Amino acid sequence: MAKGSQKRIAGQNEKAVKNLRLGMIVPTILSIVLRLIFRRSSLPPSKGALAIYILTYLPALFLSRYLENIGTSRRDPTTGTLISSGEDLNQSGVTEWCFDILYVTWGCQIGSGAFGEWVWYLYLVIPLYAFLKLWTSFISPMVLGRSSAPPSEETTEKETLSKRQEKLRKRGERGDPRVRASRK
Template identity: 70%
Template structure:
């Protein structure tokens, strides 16, 4: 079972790495083609547009190379057997955020080629999300304490029961002798 899981992760990582390698240059080419087809008046791009592109290309290039490095499966050169599957690129957390930044960068590159430089405002999602996560997980609990929406602090919390436990509870309420004998056995 474990070997199947390792092979599945390695296969998923290899396909993600192919996407990352294509994503490094394809959005740039698509942006240029869209700019030529739909926005010839914007050729050559302004200095501001080039600066935005360069400022976003290098972090995306760095993140892409980082994900390729940590996710590349290692194989034995002679036999081709899998030595290490690399880090799971489908895991939540930092890896997921790296992919989100890459996807937003690629969308902004293509969108600016098709619709104009105003499309780069979409890139503001990244710092806004970072501020939201910082506020909700660090600042707000530190200064205002954790507040669970909809629950009252003094109300007793009912533990959720499984279907089997619920069925046993109902039998016990009916006075089923099988349940009472079980509870007696468990107590002794």
């Protein structure tokens, strides 16, 4: 029998997978409809616009299939009981980044249909963010080195004191009789 948390994760994953499947269809349809409404002169799209669309759709398709595979729950075919809830699609890290890439792709698809091909420049947010993460996590510490300045006394004292110890210290500074009685 599955535990409550596995059932909760399985339910959340089923909703997320359903939204992923809709998310791969709806932005394409919206892009075409918005192009028909606002930018009829851009029909049919240029070869460059189609190339950009295909080049960004393929990674989005790969990522959505990946998320569907890891998030799909497995059930016993005869009894319908939950065997595995799949990976939690609400976890942070790589899963979260996959969703971010999908959201940026879908936004650029819809935006290019409504406003023009310049919206695809917003797709550059993805490699810029990846470079920022690489820089702050790996490159900068290796190239520039760690900070060699010793921490000040004040910061080390605050780090070592718990909240309770900090309260007692402040009470003692004020002359609270409860603190004096406890120290005797």
